[in-house]
Amino acid sequence: MAEGKIIKALSGFYYVLSEGKLFQCRGRGVFRAQKITPLVGDDVVFEATSPMEGYIMKVHERKNELVRPPIANVDQAVLVFSAVEPDFSAVLLDRFLVLIESKNIRPLIVVNKMDLLTDKTKQVVEAYIHDYRRIGYDVIETSTVENSGVEQLIPYFSNKTSVFAGQSGVGKSSLLNAIRPDLQLKTNDISHHLGRGKHTTRHVELIEIGEGLVADTPGFSALEFNDIEENQLPTCFPEFVERSDECKFRGCTHIAEPKCAVKKALEAGEIPSYRYDHYVRFMEEIKERKTRY
Known part of the structure; x- marks a missing residue:
């Protein structure tokens, strides 16, 4: 039997990366009885007779897991927020930060679309950036239009499993495309009628970037504290x-x-x-x- 990491789950299949090769696997039937659902990011033991025919035999213990998006064993969360369109939201960022901190995942804040700031909005957004840096968070300012700040992100991915998360329309896929143009991930501008982004990523998938793995995840804007207690x-x-x-x-x-x-x-x-x-x-x-x- 071999060991590997699930990098994609789609239509009942789990795609396991092992020693540079990808294997299409199904989960064992016993997982259903044990109430185990393999997740992207899981370290697993599997058997495969060919790259297209394999079975996951065991899911190793997880160090953490997220429900939305469904992913396990995350080292770092890259929280992407736009300066404008949609407007920077400190309350939404704090919701993300609380959830990430509760899972002992290292957060990295990225403020994208800095090129769209006017003199008035720039002062407001920069004040927020100053506050979060003073707290101790790493904050990277980026613009995929001007290709600024993007190179600063790459060292953060080294030897980590990272998840890209944030509101729809903030430019998560655009940032990944700027880092790795060959990905050609689908992007959409925000819907001006709804005032929020259109969902462009439909499933969670780990992508190799530099010396690490990065997940682009479906956008979402509602976050609940279902697993967090008052004392936490x-x-x-x-x-x-x-x-x-x-x-x-x-x-x-x-x-x-x-x-x-x-x-x-x-x-x-x-x-x-x-x-x-x-x-x-x-x-x-x-x-x-x-x-x-």
């Missing part, structure tokens, strides 16, 4: 974690407790008010979910 949410905000030891109470939620270091930093302007507002909003959503279910 504060750990998904690095600037809160940095100050939590200074709070008077262990397990401080940074909302109603006195002598809270996070609220003190907020009042001092060390934490952006919109980040804290999003945190409170997300905490309320998690509490409402628990009440509902």
